[in-house]
Amino acid sequence: MGVTSTFDIEVDSLKEILxxxxxxxxxxxxxPRGxxxxxxxxxxAMANVYLGIDWLASVAFEHTESIGKRVLVLGGGNTAMDCCRTSRRMGGEDVRVVVRSPFEDMKASPWEKEDAMHEGIPIYNNHVPIEFVIEDGVLKGMNFEKVEAEYDENGKRSLIPTGEDLVFMAADDVLMAIGQExxxxxxxxxxxxEFDKWDMPVIDEATFQSTNEKVFFGGDAAFGPENIITAVAHGHQAAISIDLFCRGEAVIQRPPPGVNLASQKMGMHEWSYDNAVQTDQRYVVPLAPLDKSLRDRKLEVELGFDQDTGYKEAERCLNCDVQTVFDEVRCIECDACIDICPTDCISFIANGKEDELRTRLVAPASNLAQELYVSKELPTTRVMVKDENVCLHCGLCAERCPTAAWDMQKFLYNVSKAGQSV
Incomplete structure (x- = not known):
């Protein structure tokens, strides 16, 4: 592609680059900074207090080989989960995670929290760190204040002290994993x-261009810590902007993504994808025994499925790229699709405001984050309402429909790319 890559070069001046x-x-x-x-x-306490992200790097490069028997990990994100589980493998016996927020508000992925607790690591929620306890110049532990979370009408959280005595937790070492900046x-x-009050560059959210037209930002450097998927998306969009900028075109005039829907129907009752309804519960991935995994930091914890189980799990695919498409003109309101739907996600009812409409569905739609699929008004003045949150994309509604008002159509999204015409 004509790309020249250079490595092992420290960049200490953007001015020199420009x-x-x-x-x-x-x-x-x-x-990069914890x-x-x-x-x-x-x-x-500095000799026994570490920034979590730096400590993990030190372990990975094998500069750190052990940790104290009593370890406190401050923070509730995935880095904190990495710290506590690594500590158990580095000699920690009494390892605790202490978090300001309630368990449900922790930023760590649910499976990360499950794995930590599976390894015998307790999580203390609603504990705010107050001070390091020092005796004769040696770290003995930390004091924490117990709090309760209260939420206002906008969902903003406040942590209110309970008034109870401070909670002391003993520690030989403390890992702080409260975020990165x-x-x-x-x-x-x-x-x-231009930089804002948080010392972050002021970036156009659509073009990723800074106030210096030659400099573009992306990933965590643009808007703060996120995930790698977001960073890749930023890279795509910034590449489009840079391409337009170098060609002397307006960076705001961006090529649209490609979007396409194609019917998957093959004959009357056949589809070009596997649409069998699976009633099996999700299989649990087998794990290595704790007595082995906690002794070896490099041992793979998740053993994976055997071939037969892996094949069965793959067959449970929900075909999220295959969408149910409803044609009001063809519908005769026979309600056959309601009868066949295995999850009761389809309703034919009188229209109304969304919050009230959700309560009148065959199965009330409680997930407010998922929009409802509502048709135009039908001849009987009813509307078709579908709760996408519980749809299995099985296609049974389309198979049962006598007038082909339902169709299963594959959704294809092509990301815009640099060099693409506007």
């Missing part, structure tokens, strides 16, 4: 790049 005459520069340096807590006693000491402030 002075080399590049037409555009993309910054994707992530959020956040800490400046609590009373920290100065005396950006660090741009290498970007001079006289380059025309």
């Amino acid at each position: 002075n080399k005459g590049y037409d555009a520069v993309f910054v994707g340096t992530g959020a 956040k800490g807590l400046n609590l009373p006693g920290l100065e005396d 950006n660090a741009f000491p290498w970007i001079e402030r006289d380059l025309g790049i």
Whole structure:
């Protein structure tokens, strides 16, 4: 592709990069700096307090080989889960995760929390760290204040102290995994790049262009810590902008993505995808025995499925790319689709406001994050309402329909790419 890559070069000045005459520069340096807590006693405890992300890197590069027997991990995200589970494998016997928020509000993935608890690691929620406890210059543990979460009408959370006595937890080492942030000491402030009050570059959310038209940002470096999927999407969009910019075109005039729907019907009752309804519960991935996995940091914990089980799991695919498409003109309101639907996700009822409509469905739709599929008004003045949240994409409604008012259509989305015409 004509790309030249260079490695092992430290970049300590964006001005130097720009002075080399590049037409555009993309910054994707992530959020490499871990956040800490400046609590009373920290100065005396520094020898035993670590930033979680830095400590994990030190373990990965085998600079760190052990940790104390009593370990406190502060934070409720995936990094905290990595820290606590790694600590168990590095010699920690009494490893605890302490979180300010309720269990349900933790940012860690549900399976990460499950795996940590499976390995005997307790999670203490609603505990706010107050201070490091030092005796004779040695870290003995930390004190925490118990709180309760209260939410206002907008869902904003406040942590209210319960008034109980401080909770002391003993510790030999403390890992702080309360988040990560950006660090741009290498970007001079006289380059025309505006920074906000959080010391983040001001970026156009559509084009990823900074206030210096030659400099583009993406990934965690653009809007703060997210995930790799978001970072890849940023890279796609920034590449489009850079391509347009280098061609002297307006970066805001972007090529649209390709979207297509194609019927999957083959004959009267055949479909070009597997649409059998599976009633099996999801199989649990077998894990390595704890007595082995906790002794070896590099041992793979998830053993995976055997071939037969893996094949059965693959057959449970919900075909999320195959959409149910409803044609009001063809519908004769026979309600056959309601009778055949295995999840009761289809209703034919009088229209109304969404919050009230949700309560009148055959199976009330409680997931407010999922929009309802509502048809235009039918001859009887009813509307078809479908709860996409519980639809299996099985196609039984389309098979049963005598007038082909239902169809199963495959959705194809082609991401816009650099060089594509507008």
